[in-house]
Amino acid sequence: MKKSAFICIVTVVVMLNFLLQKNDTLGYFVEDATSSLVVKVTWFGLVCAPLLYLVGTIDKWQNGSYLNQLFRTDKLHRIVISTYFINLFHVLGIVLIGLLINALLTGNTGSIENILNLVGSYMFYTSVYMVLELLFSSTSAVLSLCALLLIVALGKNNLSLLGSITFHRNTSIYQTILTLFMTITIMTFFLKKLNQKDFYGKGI
Amino acid sequence: MIKVEQATKKIGNNIVLKAVNLDFQEGKIYGLRGRNGAGKTMLLRAIAGLIRLDSGRILINNQQIKKEISFPKSLGILIENNNVLPDFTLKKNLQLLAKIKKIATDEMIDDAILRVGLNPNDKRKVRQFSLGMKQRAAIAQAIFEKPDLILLDEPTNAIDVEGVREMRKIFDNEKRRGACIILASHNPEDLNVLADEIIVMTEGSVINEKQ
Ligand SMILES: Nc1ncnc2c1ncn2[C@@H]1O[C@H](COP(=O)(O)OP(=O)(O)OP(=O)(O)O)[C@@H](O)[C@H]1O
Ligand SMILES: [Mg+2]
Numbered sequence: 001m002k003k004s005a006f007i008c009i010v011t012v013v014v015m016l017n018f019l020l021q022k023n024d025t026l027g028y029f030v031e032d033a034t035s036s037l038v039v040k041v042t043w044f045g046l047v048c049a050p051l052l053y054l055v056g057t058i059d060k061w062q063n064g065s066y067l068n069q070l071f072r073t074d075k076l077h078r079i080v081i082s083t084y085f086i087n088l089f090h091v092l093g094i095v096l097i098g099l100l101i102n103a104l105l106t107g108n109t110g111s112i113e114n115i116l117n118l119v120g121s122y123m124f125y126t127s128v129y130m131v132l133e134l135l136f137s138s139t140s141a142v143l144s145l146c147a148l149l150l151i152v153a154l155g156k157n158n159l160s161l162l163g164s165i166t167f168h169r170n171t172s173i174y175q176t177i178l179t180l181f182m183t184i185t186i187m188t189f190f191l192k193k194l195n196q197k198d199f200y201g202k203g204i
Numbered sequence: 205m206i207k208v209e210q211a212t213k214k215i216g217n218n219i220v221l222k223a224v225n226l227d228f229q230e231g232k233i234y235g236l237r238g239r240n241g242a243g244k245t246m247l248l249r250a251i252a253g254l255i256r257l258d259s260g261r262i263l264i265n266n267q268q269i270k271k272e273i274s275f276p277k278s279l280g281i282l283i284e285n286n287n288v289l290p291d292f293t294l295k296k297n298l299q300l301l302a303k304i305k306k307i308a309t310d311e312m313i314d315d316a317i318l319r320v321g322l323n324p325n326d327k328r329k330v331r332q333f334s335l336g337m338k339q340r341a342a343i344a345q346a347i348f349e350k351p352d353l354i355l356l357d358e359p360t361n362a363i364d365v366e367g368v369r370e371m372r373k374i375f376d377n378e379k380r381r382g383a384c385i386i387l388a389s390h391n392p393e394d395l396n397v398l399a400d401e402i403i404v405m406t407e408g409s410v411i412n413e414k415q
Contacts, residue, residue, distance in 0.1 A: 201254075
C-alpha cells in the first residue's frame with residue numbers, strides 16, 4: 001500500500017515539476033509575479049504532494065501494536081526524533097527522486113542552493129504536518145495543511161520575506177536559521193503535546 | 205507499589221473515573237469487575253500512563269505517572285485489540301519490541317511464545333493467526349520481558365477451554381515471580397480462581413474492595 005503511494009506521489013511530482021519548470025528553473029522556484037492562477041494551483045499541487053505521504057504516520061500511535069512500542073520507550077523524545085527523521089527521509093526521498101528523474105528527462109538539475117532550500121522547506125512542513133495530525137485527526141490535518149499551502153501558493157510573491165517557508169529561491173542565511181528554529185520549536189511543542197495526549201486506542 | 209489517589213478523568217461531560225483510590229502490591233493478582241462501561245479499561249489505561257488524569261494522581265514506586273515518568277518503568281499490557289504488527293511473525297514482533305528496552309534475550313522470547321502455547325519457529329505472519337492465537341500472541345507480548353506490573357484487559361477472550369487453564373497458570377506463575385497483575389474480566393471463574401482481591405467498579409467509581 002505504502003509502496004504504491006510512494007510511486008504515485010513521485011509520478012505526480014515529476015509531472016507537475018515538468019509542467020511548471022521554465023528554462024533552467026525548477027518548478028518549485030518559478031517566481032513570476034504575473035503567474036496565473038493555474039500556475040499557482042499547479043505549484044500548490046507540486047509542493048503538497050510529497051507531504052501527503054505522511055498521512056497516518058502519527059495517527060498510527062493509537063493502534064495497539066504501536067502503543068506497545070510507545071509505553072516501552074522511557075524517553076519519549078527519542079521516539080519523536082526518530083519518527084521525525086523517518087518521515088523527513090521519506091518526504092525528501094520523494095522530492096529528490098522526483099528531481100533526479102526530472103534531471104534525467106530534461107537535463108535541468110537545479111542549483112545546490114535550490115536543493116538545500118527545498119530540504120529546509122520540507123523540514124519545516126514535515127514538522128507542521130506531524131503536529132497537525134497529533135492535534136487533530138489525519139483528515140483535518142491534511143485539510144489544514146492544504147489550506148496553509150494554498151495560502152502560500154497564492155501569496156508567494158508577497159511573502160518572500162519568509163524565505164524557505166514560502167519556497168523562495170533566494171533565501172538568505174538568517175531565513176534558513178529562522179526556518180530551522182521554527183522547526184525545532186514545533187517539534188518541541190509536538191513532544192509536549194504527545195506527553196499530554198490521551199491514547200484510547202483503536203479497535204472494537 | 206502502585207498508589208491510585210483520587211484519580212478522576214472526564215471525557216467531555218462523561219466522568220469515566222470518579223475519585224478512585226486504590227493500592228496495589230507486588231506478588232498479587234487484582235481482579236477488576238464491573239458492567240460494560242464501568243471504567244475498567246479506563247483505569248488500566250490511566251495506570252499504564254496512556255491517559256492523563258484531570259485530577260488526582262497515580263504513583264508507581266513513588267514516581268508520579270505523566271509527571272516524573274511518562275509510563276511505568278517495567279510494564280506489560282494487553283489492553284488493545286491489535287497488539288502485534290500483523291505483517292510480521294510473532295517472534296519478529298517480540299524481537300522488535302525487545303530492541304527498545306534491551307531486557308529480553310532471544311531465549312526469553314522463545315520461552316514466552318512456548319508458554320502461551322505457540323511455536324517460536326512458526327513462519328506464519330500474525331495476520332494469518334486465528335483469533336485465539338492472536339490473543340495468545342498478545343499475552344506473550346505482555347509477559348516476555350518479565351515486567352513488574354502486568355495489566356490485562358479480558359485476557360482469556362477467544363481462548364479455548366484448555367487454553368484458559370494454561371493462561372491462568374501463566375498468570376499465577378508471573379505472580380509467584382513477584383509481578384503485580386491487574387486483570388479485568390467478565391469471566392467470574394477467572395476472577396475467583398486467580399484474584400487475591402476483587403475490585404468492583406460501577407460508573408467510574410470503585411464500590412468495594414473485598415478479600
Ligand atoms: N475512546 C473513548 N472516547 C470517549 N469515551 C470513551 C472512550 N472509551 C471509553 N469511553 C467511555 O468511558 C467509560 C468507561 O469505559 P471503559 O472502556 O473503561 O469500560 P469498561 O469497564 O472497560 O467496559 P467493558 O466491560 O465493556 O470493556 C464509558 O462510559 C465509555 O463510554
Ligand atoms: Mg473494557
